[in-house]
Amino acid sequence: MKKSTLINAELSYLVATLGHTDEITICDAGLPIPDDVQRIDLALTHGVPSFLETVKVMLSESQVEGIILAEEFKEVSPAHHDALIAEISAEQEASGKAISVTYLSHEAFKARTSSSRAVVRTGECTPYANVIFQAGVVF
Template sequence: MRKHGILNAELAAAVCRLGHTDTVVVADCGLPRPAGVPVVDLAVVFGVPRFVDVLDALIAECAFEGCTAASESRGSAVEDVVLARFSDAAFVPHEELKQLSSTATLIVRTGEATPFANVVLRCGVPF
């Protein structure tokens, strides 16, 4: 039994397989899931788990060198969450973000029901 960190076995295994420049999408429960991209579905009910909790768990486990969020999230709590963690976050139209998700290495689906609570994280290295 792990003492800390990501406890979900499927997510922990997927995180261990990530490499430099891979992309991970932390998605709300409504983001379309493109065919062929592995999805770890954590959603239980609307709001559980929250986008911010899953994002923070991944940040604690992985080195990320950048992120991209939807420009439609500007002016919302989602923007505040993203910019508090990535001050140099990029913002693109939601349609473009959905296209980016189609080439992701991994999608992590949350129970978040807040519009545009999605982010594409680009893996870096810890050295």
């Protein structure tokens, strides 16, 4: 049995096969997922697993060089937005690598998900609790 944090087989495989600049979307329960993008559905019920729990696990297993957020996230759900930014800041300090933050309109964000290698759906029910991770390199 795998000993590290991430034990979900689909997510573990996805992280292991990412290349530099590949994108993964982690989303709330309501974000529309394009038909042609792999869906990894973790949602069990409202709030389980949460967006931030999922983000923390993904950050523990993958190198991220940039994130993309909807502009509306910081305005409509500021507590969740600030908690995400705090996690990103902690990851920057731990890794010693900068992580860029880009904001798009929610409509542009939804369109951008079609470029993701996969969309990971959580049980989160907080509006705009979505992020696109851009894969970095560990060297």
